[in-house]
Amino acid sequence: MKNILSIAIVTLIITSCGSDKKNSLESVLSSNNLELMRKKRAEIIEQQQTINDQLTTLDQAISKVDTVKKIPLITTFKTKNQAFNHYFEIQGNVTTKDLLVITPEYNGILTRVYVKEGEKVKKGQTLAKIDDGGLSQQLAQLQIQAELAKTTYERQKRLWDQNIGSEIQFLQAKSNYEAQAKAVNQLEQQIAKTVVKAPFSGTIDDVITEQGNVVAAGQSQLFRLVNLDNMYIETEVPERYIEDVTKGKHVVVEFPVLNKTIETEIRQASDFINPANRTFKVEVAIPNSEKNIKPNLTARLKINDYTSKDAILIPQSVISENAEGEQYVYTVADKNSDNEGIAKKTIITTGKTQGDVIEVLSGIKDNTEVIKEGARSVKDSQTVKVIDYKEDVQ
Structure with a gap:
């Protein structure tokens, strides 16, 4: 729009110079006088500089009164400390000692x-x-x-x-x-x-x-x-979880065939590591009041191996990576009453993931406003406008 306005102003000024100067320009060109030509060129350059100065002044005035600015529109959420439970998945079969x-x-x-x-x-x-x-x-x-x-x-x-x-x-x-x-x-x-x-x-x-x-x-x-009262799942867990998977740890058990999910815990974790496959056995108790869980039924176990009471969680989709392999997000600082603020590029380190979220170990703290939608299109120190704000990552 500004380019069109500039062309229009230049056209008007040239037109305003009048038809009387048109003949003078033609006469200069037809005279083949080098000195006259150079003098005429200097006059036109001077007129062009004056027009450029006037355009700059107009642009500054327009920016002050224009309510529709070219500022990136974004959505944000505010981080908060919350409990984070990480689970890893493994398969097992139902059995019973009876x-x-x-x-x-x-x-x-x-x-x-x-x-x-x-x-x-x-x-x-x-x-x-x-x-x-x-x-x-x-x-x-x-x-x-x-x-x-x-x-x-x-x-x-x-x-x-x-x-x-x-x-x-x-x-x-x-x-x-x-x-x-x-x-x-x-x-x-x-x-x-x-x-x-x-x-x-x-x-x-x-x-x-x-x-x-x-x-x-x-x-x-x-x-x-067979007795279906004393049911349990026995499965083999990789040795890297030996310190995290212990007796009493929370377990979510899913039975795809039954479309059923139950919550239970580990009742026994073996102290012996099988040298053949580097695993150790765990037993998970299975309540079976309805008697619909049968021996040899396949189950999917989600075993809790990590818990943090005060974790900072953010969506994985807002994280980018620079050429050095560092992860970063954009936060919003100095937000004014019009919900306009400054985007800040913040380097972070991350931990375990669970679903679509990931734990942030360092870089941002509780109550930090992080850009969600629009994070890929902003630059560091750029002015942005928040059009939607949420209290959490959801």
């Missing part, structure tokens, strides 16, 4: 199965019975012999207490009774192995074998028993 495939302790035919799939059982409840191969009859005979040995021992003891009879008779009766009692106890333990019982309370997830099958001790799979 998940067991039950095998028999005795060889034989599975004569009875007392439970079905999906049935809830209590600890110690009988699940199945294996044929004892005649051990019950042997036990009955041993118990009769043990009763006779007990009676003989008690009588010999009464006589011996009255100093009647020989000591050898008393000791023989005692030894015979103790031997019979041990034989009965051992056989009872053997027979007890033919009864399959639940080692803990839970649900029969699978009946693996059928009634009538021959089973082998420690090999044949009978039932899968």
Whole structure:
């Protein structure tokens, strides 16, 4: 606009010189007189300088009264100290200590199965019975012999207490009774192995074998028993987090399949680093009141590894970098009543990021006004106008 105005003024001045000077200029050009030509040129240069001075004066006057100035328009936010929790992500699988495939302790035919799939059982409840191969009859005979040995021992003891009879008779009766009692106890333990019982309370997830099958001790799979109350996630964490990931640290667990998120904490962190992959194990407790979290379910863990109570956070988008690799932002200083201030280039150092924000470790402090939108288009020490101001980084 100023250029158009300048051209118009020059045109008017030249026009105002009048047609009478036009002939004089033409006459000078047609005279071929060098001295006259140089003199005429000097007059025109002098007129041009006068016009330039007048244009400068006009521009200064316009800038004082013009309400629409060419000042960059920006938005800002003000920094404040706030709590900052940093999390790193890792995957893990759900498991439980109460998940067991039950095998028999005795060889034989599975004569009875007392439970079905999906049935809830209590600890110690009988699940199945294996044929004892005649051990019950042997036990009955041993118990009769043990009763006779007990009676003989008690009588010999009464006589011996009255100093009647020989000591050898008393000791023989005692030894015979103790031997019979041990034989009965051992056989009872053997027979007890033919009864399959639940080692803990839970649900029969699978009946693996059928009634009538021959089973082998420690090999044949009978039932899968699971309890969903004591669920946890076991995962491996890189060794660089050994000092930051400890018992009690906050954990956010996401189950993508269930579209569910829960908050929990680390209940155990291993002190052993696996030399093969340089990781250590952690256990994260999983509350499961709804019983919809199952063993081997995939989970995404966000583990808290860093916390600052008074952190300065800014959006990563407002940070620039110079040729020396230094990070900087623009702040606003000396803001007047018209929301106009001076942009200041401020070198900062940064720490950990979380989402779209990053912690500033040095360079700016609490209650600093930082340029957000328009930060890429301003220069250091330039006058800017704030058109939108927020109290925080959001």
